Amino acid sequence: MTAHLPILQVIIPLMAAPICLILKRAKLVWLFSLIVSVLAFSVSVLLLQQVMTSGVISYELGGWQAPWGIEYRIDKLNAFVLLIITSISTLVLIAAQASIEKEIPKDKHTLFYVLFLLSLTGMLGIVATGDAFNVFVFLEISSLSAYALIALGKNRRALWASYQYLIMGTIGATFILIGIGLMYQMTGTLNMQDLSQRLPEVAATRTVFVAFAFVTVGLCLKLALFPLHLWLPNAYAFAPSIVTAFFAATATKVAIYLLIRFTFSVFGLSFSFTTIPLQTVFMALGLIGIFVASSTAIYQNNIKHVFAYSSISQIGYMIIGFSLSSVTGLTSTLLHLFNHALMKSAIFLALAAIMFRVGNVQLDNFRGLGRQMPLTMAAIVVGGLSLIGVPLTVGFVSKWYLLTALLEQGWWPIAALVLLASILAVVYVWRIVEVAYFKEPLPDRAPVKEAPLIFLVPIWILVIANVYFGIDTRFSVQVAESAAQSLFGVSL
């Protein structure tokens, strides 16, 4: 059984999706999906354990040998990402039942769970597989279900947002496909490990350069790096709240994982960072992205927009860490991958709870919520503090690592700018705090009660995780650090 863990990780949610259609009754489907997600979570825990103790796991699909057949390859890096995805999906699914009650028409509830599981399958597949073409297949599974999930949003603008995402996402996916095709043309293989061995021979050719460019740009579209982020704010703002909570914590993370995988493992460090000026480009874009997105966040009145822009700026931090191409830099990126997932899922779940009680998340409707929904608002405050990077929260840990990584290479002006940018986070978080705690509720909004337990439990698990992993950093730092080290040591 344990030998089949890598494929079980992907196949369980994949098989579960059609079963949902048979079960039909919404509540039953919810319970079933939750169980599936818990199973996937347990699998990822076992995988991580196995990888940390005994090294890389290679699984040949259908028994076909590696370069010809499809190989699933789990190392520390993707085991870590798998864990992030499955843990968040489980926590988010708990609250889903109540949340979609208000936001999605009754007859589409089953469909929602089907799409959710498919999207989960896609993400897990992207991360688990060691085959470049397989990546594309799963990318499409996750993206197509994502478009549909976003379109489920009650607000009619969800359709437009979903359409925008569809166009941009498809361009991104196509670019990636073109890149993979070019690599295949040059090397005749699709297996990532095989690619990494064959690519250096042909590295000097223009075709490989073009392949690299296509893959990178395609991925940057997917991970919403400034200035390719335009699809993200509306997609996050108008999707059903649960979908936003799930995607904000996982979707862009998967794309960043792919970026790391392609640049470090497939193309190799020396090609990505010496032949091509990736460092300058990424550091500049990351920094501009942080400032532009954070300043935009300050002026948004839809709170989902605020945190969507904040997500874009947080991606900037990850990209800066990545661009340093050092062990500490990559560690900071991986740490922030984990930490940011914790913050944003906590915040967006809290927003889902507010959506459930209040009906929308315009800033004006936050008036008086500090008193009416104290636990939910407290969760947003803690999540916000974590975003700012206050000590004893996870945000501080990733910030600390990013700063040391920057100083290690003498980039102290960038370090100062990064710190300056966190002040912008103070501004957009505190705007919400002031409205929620100091203003009387609008007269035309009926007083609301605290969110039901079904929301509060997952929200507060995440909030406590935000603090816990900010104090006990052994797990996250150890995994992130050893994953980064192994990427720098022997590539794949």
Place this chain on the structure above:
Amino acid sequence: MNLSLELMLQLAIIMPFLSTIGMVTVGRFPNARESVTITTCLLLIYLVVQLYLGLSAGESIAAFWWELLPGLSISFAIEPLGMLFALIASFLWLVTTCYAIGYMRGHNEKNQTRFYVCFAIAIGAVMGLAFSANLFTLFIFYEVLTLSTYPLVTHAGSEKAKKGGRTYLGILLFTSIVFFLLAIVSTWFVAGTLDFKPGGIFAKDVDKIVAGILLVLFIFGIGKAAIMPFHRWLPAAMVAPTPVSSLLHAVAVVKAGVFTVLKVCVFIFGIDLLAVLPTTQFLVYLAGASVLLASIVAMRQDNLKARLAYSTVSQLGYVTIGALLASSAGVIGSSMHIAMHAFGKITLFFCAGAILVTLHKSKISEMRGIGLQMPLTMGAFFIASLSIIGVPPTGGTWSKWYLMIATLETEQFVLMVTLVLSSLLNIAYLLPISFHAFFPNLSRFTSANDATCQTQNAQVSLPSFAIKEAPLPSLIAIIVTTLGCLTLFVYPQPLFELASAVLTGRE
């Protein structure tokens, strides 16, 4: 014995935090809630005094909590400077709580449970800060202190409170994140450790330019020390209820700032290195300018609390100067000034609050003649003013004395003149308040027009003069701190011993 002292150290930090649970549980019954606070205060004082006795007996007291990141731990160790700070803060917490009970009830403030809870958290943070064994631990509690005092500053919930809170949080977080954190990470990077060590942690051959830049980052980053141009948060914080202004913004928060400055100067840089850094001189002059400018601004304030706030900004500059002079007299003067100014300024704020609660007056121009109504309060105000100015028979004399000696020793004559000038300015903005309070018809200090108007007012209200003092708990608090000012003049020995042990290590 050793073990139990260690336990006491940790208890002293945890207990204020734990007491909040008790306060919230019995929050609906004010008397029970206040007894929880008072009990915690008393226990805390007991613990701190025991620790003090342990330290005097030569014990070394330290505790290790948790390694947050490899090499960066939350750990605590007691040294004289932290001891001094903890003693003052815990004692004045008790006094302030007495005062606050009278004030908050007299003023019918809302959300009193939240008030006491945040207060306790702030004190817990101060304890953690005072006893921290490394810069990292100190930074954590520094930020906890900022965040826990925000709800206190904005207690009134009004538009003005919100605005004040914005400035407060904005400046304190900005400086601490952009400068202080950067300085800490860089120090960690340059020195490889963040532990406080007598004589500093930088290697002998450290680049003077780098260390000089770090010093600037530290001094700007420690926004709580309110060196101009990062002082605006302190006047902004005056929208808070008076007990908050008195304990937190005259003692705990601002003293946490200058305490951190002293700690950084003595235990991170070491005074030998400090003396040769290229930026020290610039920072000393900046602090000197801050002293003078704040005094001048203070003279122009008509709101009593605002005047006191600017006076605090100016007095904090003294401590920073003392620390940056890099001489033993300077460090002694600074350490003593932390205590002396604490007692003086808290008394002044108590009086300001008492006037507000009893007579509902907050403007200095309205305070003529109130000495006849509140003789005890205004008498205390007078004595505390003397202590701030630094003349006998009050404690403030001693710290000024040592600071002056330090300027002489290091031949910083410009600074000596600055200190003298500042004392004169202190006289000019503090003493008229009590003079006019007792002699309403004395009009020499005001313009003719103003004076006639004032005299008329005074004459109108003269017949109604009846003694109307502050609520009893508040009055007791005022008397206790005033006696403190006087006692510290007659009996400064323990304080002086602690202060002079700062440089030499344990007593």
